[in-house]
Amino acid sequence: MTNATATAPRFALGPRFGLHLGIAITALVIGMAVLSRFWTPQVPTRLQIANKLKPPLTSGLAGTDALGRDIFSMIMAGAWNSLSIAFLSVLLGLVVGVGFGALAAARRGWIEEVIMRFADVVFAFPALISAIMIAALIGPGGGTAVLAIGLFNIPVFIRVSRGAALRIWALDFCLAAQAAGKGRFRITVDHVLPNIAGAVAVQATIQIGLAILVEAGLSFLGLSLAPPAPSWGRMLSDAQTYLAQAPWMAIAPGVTIAIAVLGLNLVGDGLRDVLDPRSRARS
Amino acid sequence: MTLNVRIDAINLSRWRLPAKTLVEDVAFTIPDGGTLGIVGESGSGKSLTSLAIMGLLPRGMKAHGGIVLDGTDLLKLGERQMQQVRGARIGMIFQEPMTALNPAMRIGDQIAEGILAHKGMSRAAARAEALRLLERVRIPEAARRIDAYPHELSGGQRQRVGIAIALAPGPRLLIADEPTTALDVTVQAEVLELLGELIAELGMSLLLISHDLGVVASIAERTLVMRGGRPVESGETEQVLRRPSQPYTQRLIGALPRAQKFAPPATGVRPGGSTPLLEVRNLERAYHSASGHALNAVDGVSFSIEPGTIHGIVGESGCGKSTLARIVMGLDRPTGGQVLFEGEDIFAKSRAELLRLRRGFQMVFQDPQGSLDPRQSVSRIVTEPLFLDPAAPRGKAREELVGETLASVGLSPPDAARYPHEFSGGQRQRIAIARAIIGRPKLVVADEPVSALDLSVQAQVLALIRDLRDRYGLAFLFISHSLAVVETISDRVGVMYRGNFVETGTAAEVFRNPRHAYTRKLIDAEPGIDQPRRYGVARTVVEETKARLA
Numbered sequence: 097m098t099n100a101t102a103t104a105p106r107f108a109l110g111p112r113f114g115l116h117l118g119i120a121i122t123a124l125v126i127g128m129a130v131l132s133r134f135w136t137p138q139v140p141t142r143l144q145i146a147n148k149l150k151p152p153l154t155s156g157l158a159g160t161d162a163l164g165r166d167i168f169s170m171i172m173a174g175a176w177n178s179l180s181i182a183f184l185s186v187l188l189g190l191v192v193g194v195g196f197g198a199l200a201a202a203r204r205g206w207i208e209e210v211i212m213r214f215a216d217v218v219f220a221f222p223a224l225i226s227a228i229m230i231a232a233l234i235g236p237g238g239g240t241a242v243l244a245i246g247l248f249n250i251p252v253f254i255r256v257s258r259g260a261a262l263r264i265w266a267l268d269f270c271l272a273a274q275a276a277g278k279g280r281f282r283i284t285v286d287h288v289l290p291n292i293a294g295a296v297a298v299q300a301t302i303q304i305g306l307a308i309l310v311e312a313g314l315s316f317l318g319l320s321l322a323p324p325a326p327s328w329g330r331m332l333s334d335a336q337t338y339l340a341q342a343p344w345m346a347i348a349p350g351v352t353i354a355i356a357v358l359g360l361n362l363v364g365d366g367l368r369d370v371l372d373p374r375s376r377a378r379s
Numbered sequence: 380m381t382l383n384v385r386i387d388a389i390n391l392s393r394w395r396l397p398a399k400t401l402v403e404d405v406a407f408t409i410p411d412g413g414t415l416g417i418v419g420e421s422g423s424g425k426s427l428t429s430l431a432i433m434g435l436l437p438r439g440m441k442a443h444g445g446i447v448l449d450g451t452d453l454l455k456l457g458e459r460q461m462q463q464v465r466g467a468r469i470g471m472i473f474q475e476p477m478t479a480l481n482p483a484m485r486i487g488d489q490i491a492e493g494i495l496a497h498k499g500m501s502r503a504a505a506r507a508e509a510l511r512l513l514e515r516v517r518i519p520e521a522a523r524r525i526d527a528y529p530h531e532l533s534g535g536q537r538q539r540v541g542i543a544i545a546l547a548p549g550p551r552l553l554i555a556d557e558p559t560t561a562l563d564v565t566v567q568a569e570v571l572e573l574l575g576e577l578i579a580e581l582g583m584s585l586l587l588i589s590h591d592l593g594v595v596a597s598i599a600e601r602t603l604v605m606r607g608g609r610p611v612e613s614g615e616t617e618q619v620l621r622r623p624s625q626p627y628t629q630r631l632i633g634a635l636p637r638a639q640k641f642a643p644p645a646t647g648v649r650p651g652g653s654t655p656l657l658e659v660r661n662l663e664r665a666y667h668s669a670s671g672h673a674l675n676a677v678d679g680v681s682f683s684i685e686p687g688t689i690h691g692i693v694g695e696s697g698c699g700k701s702t703l704a705r706i707v708m709g710l711d712r713p714t715g716g717q718v719l720f721e722g723e724d725i726f727a728k729s730r731a732e733l734l735r736l737r738r739g740f741q742m743v744f745q746d747p748q749g750s751l752d753p754r755q756s757v758s759r760i761v762t763e764p765l766f767l768d769p770a771a772p773r774g775k776a777r778e779e780l781v782g783e784t785l786a787s788v789g790l791s792p793p794d795a796a797r798y799p800h801e802f803s804g805g806q807r808q809r810i811a812i813a814r815a816i817i818g819r820p821k822l823v824v825a826d827e828p829v830s831a832l833d834l835s836v837q838a839q840v841l842a843l844i845r846d847l848r849d850r851y852g853l854a855f856l857f858i859s860h861s862l863a864v865v866e867t868i869s870d871r872v873g874v875m876y877r878g879n880f881v882e883t884g885t886a887a888e889v890f891r892n893p894r895h896a897y898t899r900k901l902i903d904a905e906p907g908i909d910q911p912r913r914y915g916v917a918r919t920v921v922e923e924t925k926a927r928l929a
Contacts, residue, residue: 268750269760272814275708275742277734277767290754372754 115366121359129175138166182307189249197257215251223248241320260292294368301364305357380551387444416599420833424608470545476537487525535566568904575914593906654722663715678878691869741815745827747807758795805836
């Protein structure tokens with residue numbers, strides 16, 4: 097076996113390569129979002145009709161759109177809008193959803209039944225419908241988008257966390273904790289939440305990706321941030337019309353969303369491993 | 380049929396990691412009509428050996444050497460050709476009949492599946508054959524049950540169906556990997572008997588893999604003992620198990636519960652006139668199904684435990700022993716009767732008082748995998764019961780207490796900073812015991828604490844429990860399905876059947892001189908190494924069958 101040890105594979109990736117890559121990508125995207133508050137190559141909202149539909153590198157890094165706006169500047173500025181709405185809404189859904197999900201798993205019985213049926217009802221409304229309702233109440237804007245997307249995230253997290261928590265509750269260490277005199281709340285905090293954190297983190301990264309896309313739909317309908325404030329989602333939907341003439345209009349925000357979601361997913365997967373002591377000692 | 384196995388190595392190669400040899404230099408021959416048992420503890424490579432024969436090694440593993448079945452080297456066959464061998468020439472019986480059967484498919488169809496694949500019969504003929512096989516494995520009312528789904532059958536019946544599926548394509552060799560491990564002891568006896576009978580009748584060969592020396596002894600002609608991927612000893616079963624030549628085999632046999640020598644049973648000391656430590660009076664726990672049908676899981680149980688003694692409860696699955704343990708721990712409420720801890724009824728107490736009483740008793744569970752939170756360090760796990768105790772030491776003093784407790788269960792103080800996955804099954808069970816005893820309880824309820832452990836580890840944990848009883852005067856309520864374990868460890872014993880005790884007394888009384896028919900049935904059903912080949916095949920029968928066929 098010694099010779100096998102000697103010939104270490106040539107393309108070996110370091111441990112946690114995925115996590116590091118994910119952190120790098122996410123940091124880049126967030127950095128871009130923050131930077132856009134102070135500086136963008138062009139003013140993202142400035143119209144230059146004469147300069148419209150220019151391919152990438154002929155005008156700016158990523159070309160211009162149908163109104164002659166600089167796409168790269170719009171992506172930078174849109175990063176801030178898209179990410180803040182996506183993060184906030186997922187955070188809202190996560191906190192409320194995991195709270196109810198853990199409660200359902202801890203209490204069982206009628207409380208669980210009520211929570212799960214509530215989740216079903218919320219789940220039955222598409223995010224768009226609830227956004228329209230909320231917009232009717234408080235008017236369109238970023239807050240409406242966060243609330244609507246957050247609402248649509250709640251049942252997702254309720255289900256994920258309840259399912260995972262029920263599996264943990266079935267294990268003997270929860271019984272041992274009960275035998276040690278701990279109450280259901282205490283057991284949830286000590287044993288259940290740390291053990292479902294991995295599943296929830298992975299779900300959260302997926303939901304952020306989804307939230308970016310849902311936000312696109314909302315802003316397309318004018319229920320999110322009002323134009324001309326740029327967002328990745330609206331750039332995508334605007335690009336639809338020009339797909340044949342100016343594919344870069346769709347490719348630039350599409351690739352950006354893909355990269356941002358990839359980065360977040362890598363971070364989620366990596367976090368799950370780091371949070372798990374079983375993988376810690378192996379390296 | 381002759382199977383000639385010569386495995387030089389089974390290697391595991393993983394991406395970016397050095398290759399690892401899991402099994403080395405295993406060689407044996409199973410002649411036509413022969414039976415071979417492979418025994419070993421976990422990690423001995425016994426299951427990998429059987430998977431290698433079937434060509435079903437997990438991805439990344441490769442067997443080197445030769446596995447010759449009637450002149451064909453199975454290792455040289457392609458996947459397509461191997462499919463013609465599996466089922467048709469080598470049948471396999473699995474450990475867990477619940478997961479080995481497809482829950483969404485009728486049992487008759489599952490048996491017919493193999494017949495249709497290998498024998499080219501019509502559907503009607505295959506169904507008739509399936510019915511014949513069901514009758515042969517003694518499924519009651521086979522004609523009606525042929526369209527049943529697996530969940531409608533009991534565990535023993537499922538394993539019989541598993542046997543019928545393995546037999547259906549008419550293999551000449553059966554591989555049975557722990558075929559009775561998931562079954563109760565009386566059911567195990569029935570299944571082993573059936574297996575022995577079928578093998579004799581059909582003149583098949585059998586490769587039986589088990590961790591249980593008694594099971595192997597009761598059916599196999601020859602035995603191979605494996606350890607850590609290498610063969611230790613092989614030969615006639617009687618010779619290997621009764622007159623082992625290798626120290627490892629001797630140790631293994633010495634670790635059999637009954638072979639251990641312990642001090643005479645403790646009778647328990649309590650000041651005259653005071654109450655017993657734990658007294659259970661007419662305990663009942665009824666469950667109501669959705670249809671309103673009531674089932675008494677625990678049905679009028681009474682017993683008491685004296686301080687510093689071990690009270691064993693033995694019974695088969697579903698007899699109510701785990702429900703009893705949960706009620707005694709106050710984790711479930713009885714529907715009738717009382718549990719008195721030092722004379723105080725724990726269910727008449729307020730929650731706060733119950734929590735105070737709880738400090739006096741703790742619990743150890745069966746599965747050392749699931750009973751420790753994988754995300755907590757050993758130190759946090761072990762100190763969990765101190766949560767209840769406002770006077771528990773903090774900081775440095777607590778660390779010392781943890782170290783001390785770990786030392787008293789045979790671990791070392793630095794282990795406190797490590798995590799459960801870094802320990803073996805036996806060590807995990809020691810951690811669970813440390814958690815139970817850190818608050819110096821008076822009673823520990825242990826529900827199947829050694830059932831998931833290997834024989835030698837089991838012996839060590841049993842010795843530890845005895846030692847804790849003697850050193851700290853701890854009392855144990857020790858629940859197990861294993862007669863041998865309960866007999867070895869207990870001072871007093873209750874035999875539980877359908878929610879109540881059928882027999883109680885000192886361990887020696889109950890097991891040497893059982894009065895109740897159920898106790899006798901349990902004792903008879905238990906496979907021991909002193910009853911070689913009780914279900915096994917006499918060579919003469921095989922010869923006769925062959926002569927008849929010829």
